Amino acid sequence: MTLDFSEIFSTPPRILVVDNDADTTKIYKDLLELWGFQPVAAEGSGQALLQDAREKARVHRCQLALVDLRLIDDFDTDDQSGLELARQIKPTVTIIITGFASVPIAVENIQNRNVADFIIKGGPTEDIYEKLKRVAIKYCARERGLQIGPAEIILPLAETMFEEAVPAPCRDQLLDILARLFPEARSIRLEKMNPAKITSGFAQVPRPRSVIVKVFEDDLQPVILKLARVRKIETEVERYNKHIHKRLGSLSAPDFEKFETLWDIGGIKFSYSGNIEETFEHFYKNQPQGVINKTLERFFHHTWASHYEKARRVEKIPLLDLYCQVWEEDWIKRVENFRAPDPGQVMGVERWQQAGASDPIAWFRRNILADPGEVGLVSQTSVAVTHGDLHAANLLIDDSHNAWVIDFERSGEGHALQDFIELESDLINRMLSVNEGFPQYFRLCLAVSAPKEIGHLGDGFDRDSSDMSKLVQTISKLRSLARKCTGITEARQYLVGLLFNTLFRATIIKEDASESELKSQHRALMLASVICHRLDHWDEPWPPEQWKDL
Secondary structure: OOOOHHHHHOOOOEEEEEOOOHHHHHHHHHHHHHOOOEEEEOOOOOHHHHHHHHHHHHHOOOOEEEEEOOOOOOOOOOOOHHHHHHHHOOOOEEEEEEOOOOHHHHHHHHHOOOOOEEEEOOOOHHHHHHHHHHHHHHHOHHHHOOEEEOHHHHHHHHHHHOOOOOOHHHHHHHHHHHHHHOOOOOEEEEEOOOOOOOOOOOEEOOOOOOEEEEEEEOOOOOEEEEEEEHHHHHHHHHHHHHHHOOOOOOOOOOEEEEEEEOOOEEEEEEEOOOOEEEEHHHHHHHOOHHHHHHHHHHHHHHHOHHHHHOOEEEEEEEHHHHHHHHHOOHHHHHHHOOOOOOHHHHHOHHHHHHHOOOOHHHHHHHHHHHOOHHHHEEEEEEEEEEOOOOOHHHEEEEOOOOEEEOOOOOOEEEEOOHHHHHHHHHHHHHHOOOOOOHHHHHHHHHHHHOOOEOOOOOOOOOOOOHHHHHHHHHHHHHHHHHHHHHOOOEHHHHHHHHHHHHHHHHHHOOOOOOHHHHHHHHHHHHHHHHHHHHHHOOOOOOOOHHHOOO
16 A cells, blocks of 8 residues: 555544434534544444444544543443443543543543543533643644654555555554654654665564664654554563563663554654664674674673573473474464475575485474474573574664664573574575575585584685675674573584574565565575484584585
8 A cells, every 4th residue: 555644644633422412422523523633423322332432443543532421321320431431442542521520530530541631511612622632732643743754764664564454544653653652742753773775774573564763852862663563562561671671781771761552553662872873784784893793792791691691401391392482383383384485496406406405394394393302302401581583673783883682572581592593594594695606605504504512613705705704704703602601502402493593584485575585585495404404414424425516
């Protein structure tokens, strides 16, 4: 759906009207239209009225509501069904109108944030307008006259964040989230995380509809904003408070300031010290190896070190269980149901036949899901609080080359090696140029699969492209840090984790993806195939004799 900026900024606030008297409802509707709002009237009586109100609030994504206190029985002094409805239709903000309520009830419910204001029925219409306008200014970007831009960022964001089923006018939730997160702002300017366009220019995680941007409020220093689906935002707040707040070992930890949720999306605002320059993705592409190594060392050995210090040992545990603890189990179903491309597309028909490599999807079903056995079951490992989603767009780099981690939706206890593996997987599967030739990429697959102990990958890539040589050096640094921080030396479980990450990434890419994304998918499946072969032939010479000429 192609959006016009005016569609999401010029739509009047949608105001739900709920009253058990049809004549009163019509009066409110006429007044709202006269005042420039868009009324949505609930219909019916008794419980049917309440059900219709809940449904219309959701379908129209109403920002505000005018709700009668007594919706069931006007003469029942205990009837406060309007207050209960106000709770049920959140995030719609409610103003209660009644001729019966006492001041104490009004004050109590406003303090508890069940309602935004309280109006005595029968009073001057000017009172309704003034209170309604005051609430609308607080919660609706359009009514506040909040200046939000630029349009070339807002429009792609709106297209990214919402399902197709969400009507274009209801995508003004994006603007209203900003209004709620920045209640004092007169203007808000959004900026992509990277100063130069790399992919979309947003820090966007592999999962759809989650985006990270830099936000400038008036003339204040910028903050970092994550926008995502409501459930993801609520999960992230919970996990941040449980695992991150005051638990990182350096000043390079963002402060959680505030979060807000609406019908389809929510947002979290983080502040930080210093000046965030870029994501690790952009930093990695433009900095020399020595600078990259120091930044990684500071992050893993200092910022996140307290979590590794509290790691605990576990015995005889399937690694799949630890990864599902972090990723949940949807990814397994996705891998199980994935229709792999023709192997000849991945390595070339002749090469594939010569290699005799495994189909990684079938291998995963057979050796991990059906019977974890010797491969999937580790005799001993460590679990620790991990970030859980440590790709290059979730590491933000400041002007002193410190790494600030963001996006804590998956943070929690998991395989202690997971963050090192995940960043390595992202470097290989997403950031390595798909223009690298087959020989170089195949040699990389052999190299990352070769060591029996976690550590340096070995030499031999100096004559390759600068991108490949840099990648190998960075992977070596990550693995050395993994061993140092976790105390784990055995490489088999590292490879199993890398296999999981690679399949996770490959199976996200859909059949209708771009040519470069499909090529990246094929490369990931090639790496997965090589890892499977390595795990099957762990105690044999590496690489296999028949692969040496490939």
